[in-house]
Amino acid sequence: MTAEPLERTLDHDGHLGEPAGFQGSRSPSLRAARESDLPELRRLDEEVFQEVAYPAFLLRQLYDMYAEHLLVLDEGEGRLRGYVLAATTALNRDSWILGLCVTMSRRRHGLGRELMTEVLARLRQDGIEQVRLTVEPANHPAILLYRSLGFRPEPPDDGIRPDYFGPGQDRQIMHLRLSPDH
Ligand SMILES: CC(C)(COP(=O)(O)OP(=O)(O)OC[C@H]1O[C@@H](n2cnc3c(N)ncnc32)[C@H](O)[C@@H]1OP(=O)(O)O)[C@@H](O)C(=O)NCCC(=O)NCCS
Numbered sequence: 001m002t003a004e005p006l007e008r009t010l011d012h013d014g015h016l017g018e019p020a021g022f023q024g025s026r027s028p029s030l031r032a033a034r035e036s037d038l039p040e041l042r043r044l045d046e047e048v049f050q051e052v053a054y055p056a057f058l059l060r061q062l063y064d065m066y067a068e069h070l071l072v073l074d075e076g077e078g079r080l081r082g083y084v085l086a087a088t089t090a091l092n093r094d095s096w097i098l099g100l101c102v103t104m105s106r107r108r109h110g111l112g113r114e115l116m117t118e119v120l121a122r123l124r125q126d127g128i129e130q131v132r133l134t135v136e137p138a139n140h141p142a143i144l145l146y147r148s149l150g151f152r153p154e155p156p157d158d159g160i161r162p163d164y165f166g167p168g169q170d171r172q173i174m175h176l177r178l179s180p181d182h
Helices: 035-052 056-069 111-125 140-148
Strands: 029-032 070-074 080-088 094-102 130-135 171-177
Touching: 029 111, 035 056, 035 080, 035 094, 056 070, 056 080, 056 094, 056 111, 070 111, 080 111, 094 111, 111 140, 130 140, 140 171
Parallel strands: 094 130
Antiparallel strands: 029 070, 070 080, 080 094, 130 171
């Protein structure tokens, strides 16, 4: 699906304008997360990431710190079908994508791209210049998505960091430079 224009505006409730392909009452809408989303966000995170899902206390505090870069896909009445979370550093205009997922039954409909495109637009508007993320080296769907958005492996060694999250948990680090006018 074609990426939406980056400057879609928010209404007063923090909802984004309806992107192409989201028409219909059952299509999830992309909006900023709210405090009341936290239980459902945790359910979704556990559904997708299982044993590596965020503990409740950490998810809570990530929300406390990074709510403006925590976006969710709401299918109605607070039922969440995806989210993206970016953390920013105050001093050097860097950020990390800490979480991205779309529920299994909703994949391959452009939703992951929508989440990423919107959070990158927000980061750019906020003056962030570099975005990094980690991904399992075998997670080809995610890597293809990130590559299509301009992310590239961070040298050296093609971004591969053995045991990054502990023994046997290798990760690839990818990065993207954001230019203010792009
Ligand atoms: C990665 C993920 C968020 C993608 O969400 P999605 O809504 O299915 O992705 P989209 O439909 O927006 O696809 C965007 C692009 O990603 C790539 N892609 C996504 N799923 C793919 C698959 N199964 N096979 C190949 N490419 C795939 C394609 O390049 C696609 O572009 P295209 O449709 O023009 O070919 C989703 O698969 C997911 O939640 N996975 C589990 C959690 C996860 O791995 N998160 C990332 C951790 S780093």
